[in-house]
Amino acid sequence: MAGSSTSFAAPKTPQVSNSPQAGRVPVLLPLPLDGAYDYRAPAEMPPPGSFVTVPLGQRMVTGVVWDRSESGDDVAEPRLKPVATVHDAVAMRAPVRRLVDWVAAYTLSPPGAVLRMAMGPSDALEPEEGRVGFAVAPDLPGLDAKDRRLTATRRRVLAVFNGGEALPAALLAQEAGCGAGVIRAMAEAGLLVETRLPARPPRPLPDWRLPFPPLSDDQRQAADAIVAAVEARHYETILLDGVTGSGKTEVYFKAIAAALAAGRQVLVLLPEIALGAQWHRRFERQFGAPAAAWHSDLRPAERRGVWRDVADGRARVVVGARSALFLPFEDLGLIVVDEEHDASFKQEEGVVYHARDMAVVRASLEGVPIVLASATPSLESLVNAERGRYRRIVLPDRHGGAELPQVTLVDLREDKPERQRFVAPSLIAALKETLVAGEQAMLFLNRRGYAPLTLCRTCGHRMQCPNCTAWLVEHRFMGRLVCHHCGHAERPPEICPACEDKHSFAPCGPGVERLAEEIAERFPDARVAVMASDTLVGPQAMADLVARVQAHEIDLLIGTQIMAKGHHFPMLTLVGVIDGDLGLAGGDLRAGERTFQMLHQVAGRAGRAERPGRVLLQTFDPGHPVMQALAAHDRDRFLALESAERRSRHMPPFGRLAALIVSAPDADQADQVSAALARAAPHLKGVDVLGPAPAPLAVLRGRHRRRFLMKTDRQVNLQAVLRQWLSSVRVPTAVRVQVDVDPYSFL
Structure with a gap:
């Protein structure tokens, strides 16, 4: 796995048998319990994977009939409580049950806690009720849309049908431009008849037969290799290693098309839902229909519908965040992990797991290929490729002849910003040239808010979170001091709580809001926008901002890591990194690797079309190996140095x-x-x-x-x-x- 670069033999899951013991059935409950409990089986024994409701103390809990472990339950059969309900729902398939056991064993988590992630919405197992719809009455006595006895509104309603089938009432009213009362009145008058529609409208199917854009020779060879793995229907991990702008998405889209052609489903994992909007647009443009989305911002009804559509095979392609890994696919044919290096795939709360690594496990259990795509693959994945566990496919060039941007290191010890400013003179000059040329620029600072620290100038008191050993971050747009760890927020005080001096607090250091303020003062005519997780709430807000950048309604974009990956802005030719050293501090063993990955991804936003790009990277340590590797576009040399240092210390992936x-x-x-x-x-x-x-x-x-x-x-x-x-x-x-x-x- 990530830390060990091992294959899948590390944790031992319990030996199981599908042969039930007479009269009893093991049920795993979605609670932090160590294993399944035995219950008295109903007359017809439910097979493993069946969803059942059982008593637990004074309450009823829904769980899953589990595979019988060797140990079993020692409760005597007369004392067993009976299974209350066997749900008429698609059973949890064996690969998903094995994944639950595997994740629990590897992470040392209770199996029930892992099961909770795979159970889906609580109401997804309830019987689906059909929707109310209306159709034209079959025995209308000669009435049609031209009948003078019909009002104009009623004629519009009838015209909506145009010989078609029944429609939901809300859609019918919307299309006819009338209220629901008109529909009800027409039904009472015998013009329409009420009918029951399926509970869920059919999900549009992606069309794998639509033509693809021309691929380069490298792209075509990579696509052919991955398509062959999909068609072979066996497990293989493929590391798709391509520079920024090399067309990795187009390559694995070909593999998705192959899986769809075979009638199978596809799972695509993205590290952040903010990246989903642009991905969805590209997917729908290629396949003519949207992919199903799975993330925390879905409304309950949407989550329920997607979960059911995945289980019964209606959802052919699902793109989602970490939790999509546990969805109940009926016939999975391919898994893709985009930006596989991204630390956001690691879940730090509850069951602590790495979604990329567990996706590799699921692919192994399902017997399907998995593609790990990145411009900056993790050292763990590269070592697995070197050891022959993964197949590595390289895309060395940008698609369409675009060149990698020129990277210039700005030594802040010599090229100093003005006092209380954070942009060096050389970067200011480059911004002026870019804006005069009618092109776009991006400034990157991986620090949200206005200032990371608020300090009393009189006594030195620092505003600290009352719940955490962390400083409160000023968010001037919201007028709040916020803890980024627990969410505590308060208004900035007018009086220092330590020395009681008034109006003595000052911001220390820059955040993206403070940087935007500096840029607005220097370039008052530039159209500036901030892209950060706390200024863009939800995928739609991100999609709207990206669309504005692509439409050149924005000249200068300022943001954090969420703008560092996946975005394609043809007119963006300049990227400025305000604090390249920020991620190198602290004792994190991956600090150098993460900083390189992030800054390389940021730099890759520049010059992705026919216009050449350039990157100015501000640093106090231009001689650092990370900075030298970025300036020289020499990723392999940096990774060789990083690998040698980790190996000498027996640190992951070598320990x-x-x-x-x-x-x-x-x-x-x-x-x-x-x-x-x-x-x-x-x-x-x-x-x-x-x-x-x-x-x-x-x-x-x-x-x-x-x-x-x-x-x-x-x-x-x-x-x-x-x-x-x-x-x-x-x-x-x-x-x-x-x-x-x-x-x-x-x-």
Whole structure:
């Protein structure tokens, strides 16, 4: 996996058998429980995967009939509670059940907690009620749209049908430009008849036969290789490694077309839903119909409809965030993970897992190919390719003859911005040239809000979150100080709570809002927009802004990492990076790799069409290997240096890591449990345990946090060592011990 570069033999899931024991059936419930509970089976034994409702204490809970484990339940059969309801719904397929067991075993999570992610909306199992519709009465006595006894409005209603089938009342009223009362009155008059329509309208099917744009030789060879894997119907992981603008999306669209031609379904994972809008437009342009979307912003009815459409095969292509990995596909034929390197695929709350790696597991369990696409592949994926576990396909050139942008390092020690300003003179000059030429520019600063710190100029007091050991970030657009970790927000105080001086607070450092303020002062005639997750709420807001940029209604775009990937702006020729060193601070073992990936992706937004692009990268350390690699477009040399350093320290992907995070509402409780874990820490060959130590975020959401880091050789069964360690310490109810296998965050 990500930290170990192993294949899929690491965690051992329980041996199962599909032969039920007479009179009892195991049911896994979507609760943080360690395994399935036995219940008395109904007269007709439900097969594994059936959705059932069973009693649990004083309540009824819906779960899934699970595969029988070797251990089984020791409750005597007369004491078993009966299954209350067997739902008439599509059963959870065996590959999904095995995925639940696999994720639980790998992450050391309760299987029921993983099942909860695969269960879908709570009402998706309820019987579907048909919608009310209306049709033209079959026995109208000679009336038609020209009959003078009909009002103009009623004639419009009849004309909407035009010999067609029944329509939903709301759609009929909308098309006729009238109210629902008109429809009801026509039904009472015998002009229309009420009928029942299917509960869900048919989902438009993508047409894989539509012509594709011309592909380059490299694109065509890559597409042919992936299409062959789809048609072969066997598991294979393919790393699609292409420079920014090389046309990776067009290549895997060909593979999607092959899966659709074979009558199979496709899952596409994106790291952020903000990227979905542009992807959906490209998909619908190519296939003539939209893909189904799955993300947290869907309304309940939309989630229910997509889940059911996936289960019964109506949704042929689904694009979504992490949780789409657990959808109940009827006949999956291909998985695509776009921007596979992106850290957003790692879920840090609840069940802690990496969606990219678990997608590889699902592809293996389903027996289908998976494509990992990126311009800056993760070191883990590259090492897997070197070891022969993944097949690597390279797209070395931009499509259509476009050149990679020229990258210039701006040394902030010499090319200094003015006092209380953040844009160097050379970047200001480049912005002027770009705007005069009628082209577009982008300024990148991966820091939301106006300022990362608010400081009292009189006494030095810093505004800190009351729930976390984190500074409050000023968001001037909202008039709030906000904690980016727990969401606490408050108005900026007029009086310092420490020294009681008035109006003494000053912002320290830049955020995108402060940068936008500086740019507006320097270029008052430029049309400027800010692109950040807190200024754009939902995919539609992102789509609208992207459309405005593409229509050249915006001259200068200022934003964070959400504008760094996936976007194609033909008139954008200049990218300025305000603080290239920002991601290099701290003790994160992937800091250099992440910074390179992000800045390379940002730089790739420039010059993607016929106009050449350039990038000015502001830094205080132009000699840093990351900066040198970016300036020289020498990714492979940087990765070789990064790989050698990780190998020498036995760090992932050449060793394995796991973190334990102890948290409690009381600091003493956290310390006591941490001390007990330290005393019980394993002393084994190839295993080192570091800690406990206060986490960098020592208090988060009101809980005190301590961290352990376990480092092992690749040959060590890390999960077995962790299980043994954790089982030797009793943890009070108020204390949580979170396990993070292959950690990406070290806060």
